[in-house]
Amino acid sequence: MMSNNRILAGTSVMIGMFVLLTCSTATAKYVKLFGKECNVLGYASQKVQYGFHDDFNSYEGFNEALNTLFLEGDIGLTDSLRLYGSGKLTSDLIYQVIQDEDQWTRKQFDQSRDKLNIDDEYWQILNELHATWVVDRLMIRAGKQIVSWGQVLGASALSQFNPFDLRRFQGVDLEVAQIPIWLLRTDYSMPVKPGFLTDLTLQFVFNPNADFIPSQSFATGNDVAGIWALHLPVELFPGMVARTGSAAMNIQEREEWSEGHEFGFRVQGMTEGGDMMTLNAFYGYANDPVTILDGLATMASPPSFVDGKTVIHPVMDGYYPLQRFVGFTYFTEILPLRFSFAGGVAPAVTFELRYDFENTYAFANPADPFGLMYMEDTSDAVSAILNVDYKVKIALLNPKAYFQFVGQLNYDQIMDSFVRSQQLNFRGYPANYTTSLQVMTTYLHGKLMPLFTWQRDLYAQTDMFGGSLDYSPNSRWTYSVALQTFRNMDGPFEYKDYVYFKIKYKWG
């Protein structure tokens, strides 16, 4: 952890820059740095969240006060060389606001302060920093950056290089949900290409494992994951249900620089008919560890005061397994479905396919009646996404702007039947199908944007509903209100329903 002085200093610098940028004439302009033009932009946001449920892993009332200060800028040092950098300071002031509240402390949410009060790791504050060199058809970009694969509108199964920060569910802005890592990337446009293609670009990505940053995933235990601690009741014996508390993790990481290198290669082309396709190949490592239960420690101390149930604290061993896959994406417009009565916009269909070779899976040994002995095995796996974007005019509801529907079907399959059968309780249903639907439009000249989302796991029959309303009276301010509910069948996000209010000021 950083010292308080360093946090204070960093905060002061960020606040100072915020004041400078928002109060000076430099606002919305660029500044000169070393005689070169430098674009400086950013935003500050404050969110207040209210939880609806009082449960062991939930807090009823205001339970999150997340704020983010984000600064970014780029500078062209020469005609062919650019630098881009961004930094952010994220903190959850709820830990200061309700630190002594009885419900908060009894459930140990206060103990997650070290994890979630201030994001103070260097890689959290220094978001991106990279140099881009462009010469003719070639681009080389080196530094802390994001490399994103796939064509769907949202997270793609092919986006593998960068880990995700999901500790606060969807609390952070989408643009900072992916964690930039140190990468070297080259892109090259081919001068010669097959006759049926009009464009052909090649991309090579190398991760030297300069600094291993794993995904910041969902976790158990209020003392670690705060209000986002997963709700995982465990039936120890018939009639005896325990709570899952924080886990002691012993995760092996690969030696930086000398191990853990990752490679990616992508070919992207566009056909004469305007369709876009990519071929992808990846050799590297998972961003989430495979974990095996090493033992159990049970505690009946403070958490049990909430509901009297035993809390188990598992001890997990794990590592980041090898991951190799090839992928394919294809985008096309379905022109025959371009109906004038619906506004005349053709639906756009994106298909993505990922085939993993010998993924590693861990699960309880079926021979162990207590389910305490773990084993691991490997299997190929396939993931596919079918995404349809369709803009439709519904004049009765909105005569001035389209409704945009984004429907997505995700399919996941573990190929090895034994592994699949042992994974039934987690990811390996005979075939996993997930669907999602987003509907959005704009009113008031684009200032008011309602958005509705629905995700459903067809096998587990769990749902996630969300609705949000963003009001942006101008290009500087955005006010948001959002509601998220879960129909989770006593699953990990049960009792996590919330509503939040957010205000965001942008400059640049």
Add this chain to the structure above:
Amino acid sequence: MNTRIMSTLRSNTNGDNIPAVNTLDHIDITIIKELTMKKTGLFIFLMASMILFSMAVSQSAADINMPDVSEIKKWKVPVDDPKPFIKNGFYKHFLTPEQYKKMTYDIASMKQAWAQIVGFKAPDVVGKIAPEIKPGKYTYKDKEKYPGLKELMPPFLYEMFDQGGPPLAGKFPEITIVPTQQYYYAMPVAEATKKYAGQTKLDEAGYIINSSYNAGYPFPRPSGKFKGQQICYNMQKRYLEFESFAALALTCSYNKNLKPDTMDSWAISYGVRASGRVQMEPFGFFDKRAEEQGEDIISVVSFFAPRDLYGNISSLTNFISPHKLDNSLMYFNLLRRVRKMTASDTQDAFGGTDVDSDTGYFAGFQQKMTPNQFPMEYKVIAEREYLVLAMDFDGDTYFDSNTKEMHNVRFERRPLWVVECKELDNNYIYSRRVVYFDRETLLPIGYENHDQRGRLWRSSAPVRIFLPDMGVIITGIGTYWDNLDKHTTIGLSLALPIPEVKRNDVDLGALIRRSRK
């Protein structure tokens, strides 16, 4: 991310999967940090080496020679800046003497050639309606005194000839009526128009037969059954701005209370006319691909502000064929990837502005003319003189942020065609468009787009800029009004001819190479 969330949602109650927590918990953080800092330092050192190396070779690796944005903005911005940037030598400053010389022609020759092509000189065919309206200064208060002004001005311009005040910005409280001038095009445009005169054909439904068009304006003297379509095709084959260009676009917009809601938006675009090139090499088609694909105009726009748009890059390729959908790509800064966009999505206004893709920033008419989707009936409903915005020779027109008025605005009598493009499919966003085309320049000087209930929705009147020694017309300051939502967008495009724009600068790879993050 949502997929990952859903996969976690699947975890059930058996507890045999415990998601990871931060692994640094159980490792000596101090040691890790020290190692991290050492190796991160090594990586930064490698980066710095690369920077120094590339700086050393940067002269040989130069990109397009686009001047710094701050350098361009010293010459002109649309708001509160009355500087006459053209008169002050904008183009002479940014072009080398050789480039400038190559772009200029003898003015008398250009005038003569163009008058022969269109068959008249504008000053000779105006002055018949309300002849009492003479050149001079007028204020909105003179509207009562001179009823002829109402007869002379298109309705939407007459309404805007008023003092500033809600709900629309960009009104002109005082205007200077200047004598009608003869406008013309560069010699190569005139020569191509003359050379290919009469060769461009329409099919039996009035749609262009692509193979019959070569270069120049296809219908300098439109006539006959499809006169309306011919006038619109002139707009689509326009010689506006430069055949290879870079432009700085600056926009801001105002709500019905005249409060700014989009501040200091700016973008840089690169583009080429891909066919019918006559002024800048390569002539004819831009390259073999342009010829094979039938490309018409290609542009790539990088957005820098406001912040929500920063880092986005859009690319649009228009095709000559009315049956081939345009190709639209977008690099999304949030997603960090290039997405193909639905080319048929042309009716929504660009985010927060008052311009839709089918109308375009060139203030007029960019809708794909096709019988297959949203066909129109084209009719010339008037052919007469109007008092409309004159072209700006000095570049001193500006928007006043205090009064929300346009100043240094000149009007002149112009011979116009008024073309009504009536939408035959009532599912289209507009029921009809009324476009005012200048008979001499063949370009639209403004438009009125009406919604399906017949109400005036979007209108615009640009102050174009005329470069007399080049015979070139550039977009200039445009004012775009939403008459239903009571919203105004003000935009200025500062375009420069850039001969070195290559295919690499406007293809798929260009979106990747221009990405800021």
